Amino acid sequence: MTGGRGPRWPRTYAEAAALAAAVRPDLAPLAPLGRGDHCHALAAAGGRVVRVARHAEAAVALRREAAVVPGLAGALALAAPRPALAEPEPGCAFAVHHAARGAALTGARWRRLPPARRDRVAAALAAFLRALHA
Numbered sequence: 001m002t003g004g005r006g007p008r009w010p011r012t013y014a015e016a017a018a019l020a021a022a023v024r025p026d027l028a029p030l031a032p033l034g035r036g037d038h039c040h041a042l043a044a045a046g047g048r049v050v051r052v053a054r055h056a057e058a059a060v061a062l063r064r065e066a067a068v069v070p071g072l073a074g075a076l077a078l079a080a081p082r083p084a085l086a087e088p089e090p091g092c093a094f095a096v097h098h099a100a101r102g103a104a105l106t107g108a109r110w111r112r113l114p115p116a117r118r119d120r121v122a123a124a125l126a127a128f129l130r131a132l133h134a
Contacts (some may be wrong), residue, residue, distance in 0.1 A: 007091040014042035016094075023088045024050075027096065036119035038062075044096065049081075050095040060094040066095055078128045082119050 010016040020042065027044040034041045038058035039051040053059035062122040064084035073080040081097035088094070103109065105121070114119065 006061075007056075007089060009092075010040060010052055011054075013040055013042065016050075017042055019055065019088055019092070020044075020052055020094050021098075023086050023094075039094075043099070047099050048096055050094055050096050053092060056129070059087075059091060062093045062095045072132065075134075076128060076131050077124070094134045106110050113119060 010019055010129070011036070011075040013032040014118065021028050021030060026046075027042075027048065027050055030042040030044055030050060032040075035054075038055075038061060039053055042052070044050045051062065053062055054073050055098065057132045062083070063085060069080055070082045073082060078099065083095035083097040086094050093126065108120075
């Protein structure tokens with residue numbers, strides 16, 4: 001995806017999927033999961049998630065995450081992803097990791113939880129964040 005002036009960042013899910021699949025055909029099929037300020041997220045074969053950087057700052061963040069997070073995983077009470085980084089061309093990056101188990105804690109799910117369960121969830125999340133930032 002280079003174009004003479006450095007990487008051409010994927011603008012669409014299709015471009016992100018093509019970039020990842022060209023390097024890692026084992027990830028196919030790829031399907032859109034979401035898009036944030038930094039990455040396109042794609043569901044991949046084998047219960048994996050692929051996050052493709054949308055710009056240079058995102059690529060730097062993915063590299064940093066791949067270097068730091070695996071070392072933290074054993075010290076945390078909750079499971080942490082172990083991202084594998086791929087750099088299909090200079091400047092570009094994408095990360096692959098197994099999807100987190102369980103259902104997403106959406107606002108609607110949170111509101112349906114009984115107060116005692118909310119307290120336990122909040123305490124577990126607080127403990128995770130304390131360990132992460134220790």
